[in-house]
Amino acid sequence: MLSKRIIPCLDVKDGRTVKGVNFIDLKDAGDPVELAWQYAQQGADELVFLDITATHERRKTMIEMVKAVAKQLNIPFTIGGGITTIQDAEALLNAGADKISINSAAVKNPSLIEELARAFGVQFVVVAVDTKLVEGKNMVHLNGGRLITELETEDWIKRAESLGAGEILLTSMDHDGTKQGFDCGLLNAITQMINIPVIASGGAGKVEHFTEVFEKTGVDAALAASVFHFGEIPIPMLKQKLKDHNIPVRL
Amino acid sequence: MIGIVNYGAGNIFSLTSALERQHLDYGMVNTEADLDKYTHIIIPGVGHAGAAMAKLEHTGLVEPIRKLKKPVLGICVGMQLLTDHSEEGDAEMMKIFPLNTRLFNKDQGIKIPHMGWNNIDHKNNPLFAGVENLTQFYFVHSYFIEYNPTFDIATANYGMPFSAAIQKDNFYGVQFHPEKSGIAGELLLKNFSNLKY
Numbered sequence: 001m002l003s004k005r006i007i008p009c010l011d012v013k014d015g016r017t018v019k020g021v022n023f024i025d026l027k028d029a030g031d032p033v034e035l036a037w038q039y040a041q042q043g044a045d046e047l048v049f050l051d052i053t054a055t056h057e058r059r060k061t062m063i064e065m066v067k068a069v070a071k072q073l074n075i076p077f078t079i080g081g082g083i084t085t086i087q088d089a090e091a092l093l094n095a096g097a098d099k100i101s102i103n104s105a106a107v108k109n110p111s112l113i114e115e116l117a118r119a120f121g122v123q124f125v126v127v128a129v130d131t132k133l134v135e136g137k138n139m140v141h142l143n144g145g146r147l148i149t150e151l152e153t154e155d156w157i158k159r160a161e162s163l164g165a166g167e168i169l170l171t172s173m174d175h176d177g178t179k180q181g182f183d184c185g186l187l188n189a190i191t192q193m194i195n196i197p198v199i200a201s202g203g204a205g206k207v208e209h210f211t212e213v214f215e216k217t218g219v220d221a222a223l224a225a226s227v228f229h230f231g232e233i234p235i236p237m238l239k240q241k242l243k244d245h246n247i248p249v250r251l
Numbered sequence: 252m253i254g255i256v257n258y259g260a261g262n263i264f265s266l267t268s269a270l271e272r273q274h275l276d277y278g279m280v281n282t283e284a285d286l287d288k289y290t291h292i293i294i295p296g297v298g299h300a301g302a303a304m305a306k307l308e309h310t311g312l313v314e315p316i317r318k319l320k321k322p323v324l325g326i327c328v329g330m331q332l333l334t335d336h337s338e339e340g341d342a343e344m345m346k347i348f349p350l351n352t353r354l355f356n357k358d359q360g361i362k363i364p365h366m367g368w369n370n371i372d373h374k375n376n377p378l379f380a381g382v383e384n385l386t387q388f389y390f391v392h393s394y395f396i397e398y399n400p401t402f403d404i405a406t407a408n409y410g411m412p413f414s415a416a417i418q419k420d421n422f423y424g425v426q427f428h429p430e431k432s433g434i435a436g437e438l439l440l441k442n443f444s445n446l447k448y
Contacts, residue, residue, distance in 0.1 A: 002368070045367070070264055072268075074272070074436060098265070123391045250387045
């Protein structure tokens with residue numbers, strides 16, 4: 001049976017992981033390779049690295065980091081942030097990334113999804129969508145929720161699927177950072193609407209939120225950052241709890 | 252030493268990294284003569300099976316690989332290349348296994364691609380030596396190889412049973428990615444390197 005996936009998300013700046021990470025036996029919390037390896041040891045099913053570097057050197061630094069991670073890591077990982085061209089994606093693929101995640105570049109240029117899927121296969125293309133409820137409608141937002149678009153989330157996700165997205169990473173900006181649980185209503189509506197895997201993101205604060213999102217919605221994976229980084233939810237414990245609820249996980 | 256067929260279908264950095272972690276030596280196979288340099292051959296592959304087959308044909312390695320008597324392992328699309336035919340691009344494959352590569356049927360209520368960790372039920376083949384039965388491996392594919400008891404050495408279930416691994420004589424194929432399947436995947440690569448034929 002296909003397992004539900006648990007995915008820690010790491011922010012990367014200038015080739016270093018940022019946000020306070022609090023593993024007891026970590027020598028260098030800013031080293032993406034060591035951190036990734038630790039997460040793999042704990043039983044993470046997959047990792048997402050989000051590049052928030054703003055400098056011109058970003059591309060080169062990122063490729064070096066991806067190579068270093070791919071050398072050591074024996075589970076799949078996705079790279080997101082600042083990918084706007086086929087060339088960006090190809091360089092990451094050749095460096096060992098399993099998937100790339102595109103967000104605003106896809107909104108601005110939807111044909112990028114199609115081009116990437118044709119060049120590298122749909123399995124390589126994750127479309128990340130940031131959504132926020134505005135006057136009763138789920139609207140796609142850019143720039144971490146600061147910029148509203150004219151796209152309704154449901155319409156955009158359907159379109160992304162038809163263009164060749166292999167997976168959707170859906171972050172509810174209303175829930176993100178609240179630690180009050182995932183947006184199960186919207187996530188379930190989306191999973192009923194499309195036929196590709198969906199990763200839930202935004203709102204994880206305790207173990208019950210993970211149980212809830214897998215029991216109440218058809219999502220395939222749940223992503224979180226701080227609850228894992230600060231050790232609030234150890235992954236082995238989380239997976240055991242999910243298993244106790246008869247949710248298929250990899251132990 | 253392991254030779255990796257270098258025909259331009261997908262990235263092999265993750266595979267070579269996994270071999271290095273297992274301290275397994277490898278080199279690249281670009282020509283027919285290169286096949287003689289190695290004791291074991293891996294055919295990697297990501298992406299479109301039809302396009303991958305066209306690339307492999309372009310290297311002129313199809314017939315020489317078919318004639319090999321040493322252990323050969325096809326991974327993911329590399330496994331699908333060993334079959335008769337793929338529905339992806341309606342393409343003729345290498346015809347080593349009399350099996351077909353087919354598209355998953357979404358009418359069975361499954362999402363496509365099949366992406367993530369799934370259990371495999373294996374049949375104590377040496378390729379899986381030391382791998383506990385029902386261990387999960389990492390899959391990512393939209394096309395699958397139909398289950399056939401003659402060649403099946405590991406079965407997975409996604410809407411229906413399909414072959415996670417196959418064997419015929421010295422030819423092996425795995426649908427999952429051992430290079431991304433944690434410790435079990437690394438063990439499988441090590442097992443392959445120890446196969447004698």
